[in-house]
Amino acid sequence: MKLHHDQSMELPFAKNPTLQRTPKIVLLITLTLILLAIISLHYPLSGLINSIFISKVPSSPSSSSSVQEPEKEIIISSEKCDIFSGEWVPNPEGPYYTNTTCWAIHEHQNCMKYGRPDTDFLKWRWQPDGCELPIFNPAQFLEIVRGKSLAFVGDSVARNQMQSMICLLSRIEYPIDVSYTPNENFKRWRYKTYNFTLATFWTPHLVKSKEADTNGPTNTGLFNLYLDEFDEEWTTQIDDFDYVIISAGHWFYRPMVYYENNTIVGCKYCQYDNVTDMPMYFGYRKALKTAFRAINSLNNYKGITLLRTFSPSHFENGLWNQGGNCVRTRPFRSNETSLEGENWELYMIQIEEFKIAEKQGRSGGKKLRLLDTTQAMLLRPDGHPSRYGHWPHENVTLYNDCVHWCLPGPIDAWSDFLLEMLKMEGIRSFEEEKNKIYASSGKNMRFR
Ligand SMILES: *[C@@H]1O[C@H](CO)[C@@H](O)[C@H](O)[C@H]1NC(C)=O
Ligand SMILES: *[C@@H]1O[C@H](CO)[C@@H](O)[C@H](O)[C@H]1NC(C)=O
Numbered sequence: 001m002k003l004h005h006d007q008s009m010e011l012p013f014a015k016n017p018t019l020q021r022t023p024k025i026v027l028l029i030t031l032t033l034i035l036l037a038i039i040s041l042h043y044p045l046s047g048l049i050n051s052i053f054i055s056k057v058p059s060s061p062s063s064s065s066s067v068q069e070p071e072k073e074i075i076i077s078s079e080k081c082d083i084f085s086g087e088w089v090p091n092p093e094g095p096y097y098t099n100t101t102c103w104a105i106h107e108h109q110n111c112m113k114y115g116r117p118d119t120d121f122l123k124w125r126w127q128p129d130g131c132e133l134p135i136f137n138p139a140q141f142l143e144i145v146r147g148k149s150l151a152f153v154g155d156s157v158a159r160n161q162m163q164s165m166i167c168l169l170s171r172i173e174y175p176i177d178v179s180y181t182p183n184e185n186f187k188r189w190r191y192k193t194y195n196f197t198l199a200t201f202w203t204p205h206l207v208k209s210k211e212a213d214t215n216g217p218t219n220t221g222l223f224n225l226y227l228d229e230f231d232e233e234w235t236t237q238i239d240d241f242d243y244v245i246i247s248a249g250h251w252f253y254r255p256m257v258y259y260e261n262n263t264i265v266g267c268k269y270c271q272y273d274n275v276t277d278m279p280m281y282f283g284y285r286k287a288l289k290t291a292f293r294a295i296n297s298l299n300n301y302k303g304i305t306l307l308r309t310f311s312p313s314h315f316e317n318g319l320w321n322q323g324g325n326c327v328r329t330r331p332f333r334s335n336e337t338s339l340e341g342e343n344w345e346l347y348m349i350q351i352e353e354f355k356i357a358e359k360q361g362r363s364g365g366k367k368l369r370l371l372d373t374t375q376a377m378l379l380r381p382d383g384h385p386s387r388y389g390h391w392p393h394e395n396v397t398l399y400n401d402c403v404h405w406c407l408p409g410p411i412d413a414w415s416d417f418l419l420e421m422l423k424m425e426g427i428r429s430f431e432e433e434k435n436k437i438y439a440s441s442g443k444n445m446r447f448r
């Protein structure tokens with residue numbers, strides 16, 4: 001897929017120091033031992049050690065007739081490979097759960113229940129250009145997050161991701177409900193065996209917002225957005241989380257009145273005579289900036305923040321409320337579409353604001369990462385509920401849903417990405433330890 005801005009997009013891990021490819025053998029062995037020791041300290045699971053040896057993609061799969069161990073290298077996939085850039089390839093083994101093995105599927109994403117006739121969309125996996133992205137391994141994931149906590153901060157697509165993860169993990173364990181409020185928008189789940197907590201925080205705009213009119217000019221409500229104010233429903237709650245995945249986007253299409261310093265500064269399609277109309281990008285950028293400012297200002301928060309990038313919708317032949325629908329049954333290949341228009345604008349705002357915040361947070365020890373799912377999801381027009389998110393006679397607002405993702409479905413790959421990123425964090429800690437070891441041994445060794 002060609003992004004219009006391919007050169008400007010940096011890999012999230014591009015600043016990692018890279019291991020030298022041709023070090024002295026002894027040094028390599030020493031490093032390997034240190035690596036194994038440190039990784040096993042971080043993750044007491046021997047299986048993980050194997051997984052950090054990324055198998056090389058064989059150049060011609062049929063050439064090896066003899067039984068061969070895959071060639072192993074201590075090479076971190078993201079150093080040479082952007083896991084977020086690639087293609088969907090057939091995966092006959094999918095899906096990894098169904099609506100009968102998993103109870104966590106939201107009604108409106110239970111596409112098979114509502115009669116979706118085709119099943120090919122369940123049989124794809126993401127193949128990055130130049131390396132492998134393993135399918136989510138629930139046992140390995142639960143070992144890595146043992147004693148930790150993960151929060152999803154965002155809208156219903158964030159909830160969609162959490163439910164996908166619960167279903168993928170259900171082969172090992174189901175969580176118990178430990179929510180602190182009956183409000184379904186703020187769920188908290190606990191995996192007892194692993195002492196792992198999952199939570200969702202509902203904040204479709206990431207900043208403080210109020211529904212000013214449930215109808216509004218488009219019958220989708222009119223919201224007041226306080227662009228410079230934290231949404232304390234989540235900002236006061238995430239201090240203790242180890243991982244926080246933030247995301248937002250789709251709600252910024254609706255009519256909104258923008259406030260700063262408690263004063264109206266503009267609006268998006270509010271149809272007030274005396275208020276200037278501003279594009280949604282104005283509000284989106286400021287809201288994202290404020291969300292990052294909140295995270296970077298939390299002194300007690302030591303977690304890793306991931307910005308999950310915009311998840312494009314796929315309405316064709318009309319807008320969502322003008323008969324648009326998504327009826328494709330196959331993924332696009334990367335050369336069949338490209339990120340453009342509003343999707344591109346929102347994505348670019350995310351990348352730009354992420355970079356600014358990442359830089360600002362670094363001095364305070366904040367860790368920001370990109371869970372850059374946009375390209376992969378752009379290629380999945382076949383993964384939405386369309387009209388199979390409800391019974392045909394039901395009168396729902398989003399009749400053809402081309403925004404959310406069927407479960408099971410392509411959103412399950414977000415857990416593949418996440419697990420790979422958590423493994424990378426182990427490697428990062430190793431790099432930091434290694435640098436400390438060499439610094440303290442007085443040697444001025446650089447591995448660049
Ligand atoms: C699961 O999907 C099947 C169709 O594949 C449907 O008949 C059934 O009602 C669904 N079950 C649940 C619990 O959603
Ligand atoms: C569970 O994990 C939390 C951190 O998330 C920790 O404070 C607590 O002591 C752990 N509990 C047990 C029983 O291990």
Ligand SMILES: *[C@@H]1O[C@H](CO)[C@@H](O)[C@H](O)[C@H]1NC(C)=O
Pocket residue numbers: 261
């Ligand atoms: C915010 O508004 C108050 C009064 O409403 C004003 O005194 C203050 O200077 C404003 N602050 C900014 C940053 O504009």
Ligand SMILES: *[C@@H]1O[C@H](CO)[C@@H](O)[C@H](O)[C@H]1NC(C)=O
Pocket residue numbers: 264272274275
């Ligand atoms: C716009 O007009 C309405 C009613 O005429 C008024 O209540 C509101 O304060 C005005 N807003 C601004 C920003 O002047």
Ligand SMILES: *[C@@H]1O[C@H](CO)[C@@H](O)[C@H](O)[C@H]1NC(C)=O
Pocket residue numbers: 333335336
């Ligand atoms: C896209 O690439 C595939 C495989 O490389 C090729 O078969 C196909 O013709 C290309 N499609 C377009 C629209 O360029």
Ligand SMILES: *[C@@H]1O[C@H](CO)[C@@H](O)[C@H](O)[C@H]1NC(C)=O
Pocket residue numbers: 395
């Ligand atoms: C669906 O609901 C909307 C709003 O509640 C109403 O205006 C519309 O007439 C309903 N359509 C049908 C077919 O019942």
